[in-house]
Amino acid sequence: MSPSTSPTSVPGSTELRAPDWWKTAVVYQVYPRSFADSDGDGVGDIPGITSRLDHLSRLGVDVLWLSPVYTSPMDDNGYDISDYQDVDPLFGSLADLDALIAACHDRGIRLLMDLVVNHTSDEHPWFVESRDPSSPKRDWYWWRPPRPGHEAGSPGAEPNNWAAAFSGPAWQLDEKSGEYYLHLFSAKQPDLNWENPEVRQAVYAMMRWWVDRGVDGFRMDVINFISKDPTLPDGPVLPGQALGSPFAGSANGPRLDEFLAEMNREVGLTDRHLLTVGEMPGSTIELARHVTDASRRELDMVFTFEHVDLDVKPGGVKWDIADLPLPVLKRNLQSWQLGLADVGWNSLYWNNHDQPRAVSRFGDDSPEHRVSSAKTLATVLHLHRGTPYVYQGEELGMTNADFGSIEQYRDIESVNYYASAMGLGLDREAVMRSLLIKSRDNARTPMQWDDSPNAGFSAGEPWLPVNPNHTFINAAAAEADPQSVLAHYRALIALRHKLPVVSEGDFALLLPDHDQLWVIVRTHGDDRLLVLANCASQPVSAPAAELPDLAGARVLLATHPGRDGLDLLPWESRLYNLAR
Numbered sequence: 029m030s031p032s033t034s035p036t037s038v039p040g041s042t043e044l045r046a047p048d049w050w051k052t053a054v055v056y057q058v059y060p061r062s063f064a065d066s067d068g069d070g071v072g073d074i075p076g077i078t079s080r081l082d083h084l085s086r087l088g089v090d091v092l093w094l095s096p097v098y099t100s101p102m103d104d105n106g107y108d109i110s111d112y113q114d115v116d117p118l119f120g121s122l123a124d125l126d127a128l129i130a131a132c133h134d135r136g137i138r139l140l141m142d143l144v145v146n147h148t149s150d151e152h153p154w155f156v157e158s159r160d161p162s163s164p165k166r167d168w169y170w171w172r173p174p175r176p177g178h179e180a181g182s183p184g185a186e187p188n189n190w191a192a193a194f195s196g197p198a199w200q201l202d203e204k205s206g207e208y209y210l211h212l213f214s215a216k217q218p219d220l221n222w223e224n225p226e227v228r229q230a231v232y233a234m235m236r237w238w239v240d241r242g243v244d245g246f247r248m249d250v251i252n253f254i255s256k257d258p259t260l261p262d263g264p265v266l267p268g269q270a271l272g273s274p275f276a277g278s279a280n281g282p283r284l285d286e287f288l289a290e291m292n293r294e295v296g297l298t299d300r301h302l303l304t305v306g307e308m309p310g311s312t313i314e315l316a317r318h319v320t321d322a323s324r325r326e327l328d329m330v331f332t333f334e335h336v337d338l339d340v341k342p343g344g345v346k347w348d349i350a351d352l353p354l355p356v357l358k359r360n361l362q363s364w365q366l367g368l369a370d371v372g373w374n375s376l377y378w379n380n381h382d383q384p385r386a387v388s389r390f391g392d393d394s395p396e397h398r399v400s401s402a403k404t405l406a407t408v409l410h411l412h413r414g415t416p417y418v419y420q421g422e423e424l425g426m427t428n429a430d431f432g433s434i435e436q437y438r439d440i441e442s443v444n445y446y447a448s449a450m451g452l453g454l455d456r457e458a459v460m461r462s463l464l465i466k467s468r469d470n471a472r473t474p475m476q477w478d479d480s481p482n483a484g485f486s487a488g489e490p491w492l493p494v495n496p497n498h499t500f501i502n503a504a505a506a507e508a509d510p511q512s513v514l515a516h517y518r519a520l521i522a523l524r525h526k527l528p529v530v531s532e533g534d535f536a537l538l539l540p541d542h543d544q545l546w547v548i549v550r551t552h553g554d555d556r557l558l559v560l561a562n563c564a565s566q567p568v569s570a571p572a573a574e575l576p577d578l579a580g581a582r583v584l585l586a587t588h589p590g591r592d593g594l595d596l597l598p599w600e601s602r603l604y605n606l607a608r
């Protein structure tokens with residue numbers, strides 16, 4: 029038994045879990061608003077999640093990552109928090125959350141809270157107090173006077189040229205004091221000033237409160253933004269953009285290590301064997317290796333954005349979509365595998381609530397290829413070394429939404445992008461096409477439980493339209509089909525739990541430049557696995573001379589059971605056990 033698979037069996041117990049239990053774990057992300065609605069108001073809620081936990085148990089996942097359920101004005105669907113220690117009535121109550129934690133633990137599932145502490149809501153009492161320039165909380169946020177020589181409110185008077193992630197400048201003028209506050213996201217998400225030790229202590233106290241309540245770790249929202257360059261320098265202005273990029277001055281600042289280590293120490297994150305995963309836009313392999321180096325006691329793993337930013341034109345923003353050749357994607361994942369092979373740890377994901385659906389983006393969601401491509405993408409990802417994350421509905425092969433009009437979108441980023449693009453006179457059709465491909469609402473359509481009118485998600489009118497394809501893509505249909513995408517995910521997750529080579533094995537990429545085949549070898553002692561995957565909608569013949577000898581190798585999992593040989597159908601993949 030490897031160290032990371034040693035006893036973890038007592039649910040919720042901090043004593044008995046191994047320090048690196050998360051190395052053999054699979055995490056399942058729930059976006060509460062879209063998962064299951066228990067009270068018919070059209071919005072998912074905590075009792076809804078609890079009622080569907082058997083789905084997670086049967087899938088075999090170890091951890092539930094719960095996107096925010098805290099009190100919130102919902103400007104950004106809960107990523108704008110006005111009370112860190114309560115639950116928004118839309119989602120239920122603290123008692124409901126306690127019941128969910130207990131129900132998870134009863135099933136041996138751990139619960140990961142989303143921790144959003146780069147910013148609060150502008151309705152958080154801390155910020156409300158901070159609006160008063162004489163308040164002791166003034167310094168808890170980034171308040172600055174207008175740019176020298178400019179009058180507050182006049183064009184270009186913002187303290188620097190940074191753009192906000194959700195369009196427009198990253199500064200909002202407060203008329204009363206004549207000063208601006210920084211918001212890297214919406215104006216209702218003011219950035220906390222982590223330079224102030226009181227802010228940090230308040231955050232740590234809140235985290236300890238959740239740990240005492242029984243949560244098993246934290247997914248940390250844009251955590252590399254907590255340390256900024258305190259001089260807040262202007263950023264470079266990219267071609268076609270009016271404002272500057274905040275990245276260099278607002279991410280990975282000089283005190284990031286210090287803040288992460290302090291948080292870890294003060295909350296006891298490593299000591300209590302809690303799982304920590306930091307969302308880090310723009311992080312590099314070097315940074316990830318550094319902050320996930322176990323000896324530093326900062327984070328267990330990070331979410332990189334590199335592989336989900338590869339389909340963007342050079343120098344462009346997420347809406348400037350480019351083709352993504354397979355070798356580019358393979359090599360990117362390979363570089364993270366190699367970079368974190370001896371120090372640190374990878375997280376593995378295709379999907380989350382901010383990304384389009386994997387099968388529509390990296391696979392082929394046409395009726396002929398959807399099932400095979402969803403399975404093949406799963407096999408490829410889960411056979412990398414790291415902790416895999418499954419986003420709700422991914423295990424069903426759910427596809428992008430197919431919205432025809434801007435009125436159907438709800439996501440603040442999408443709605444603001446459309447408005448600003450129209451303001452700049454961009455081509456409406458091109459903008460709508462980008463939204464179809466990249467909008468965050470693609471991931472947020474309701475979970476498809478069955479073929480009933482609202483997909484079994486809600487008895488009321490869902491807050492976002494259900495995908496019409498729920499009549500045939502749904503959990504009930506998948507349960508009844510032994511060849512479903514769901515059955516494939518179950519088998520993959522079970523293999524991870526059974527075979528140490530899946531979690532621990534060394535990683536090697538073969539045929540890195542092949543534009544259809546994704547071939548991976550994993551080795552752990554005498555155990556060797558091979559993934560042979562055709563990642564294209566055309567057949568392919570794999571070159572025998574460049575592959576290990578497959579004679580006598582056993583197929584552990586396949587998209588097309590019973591087939592063998594080197595001629596692969598579109599999106600056909602096999603996982604072989606090469607040990608004889």
Ligand code: NOJ
Nearest residue numbers: 104107144213249250382
């Ligand atoms: C990243 C989250 O995943 C996203 O949904 C949110 O809008 C931003 N951070 C701001 O909190």
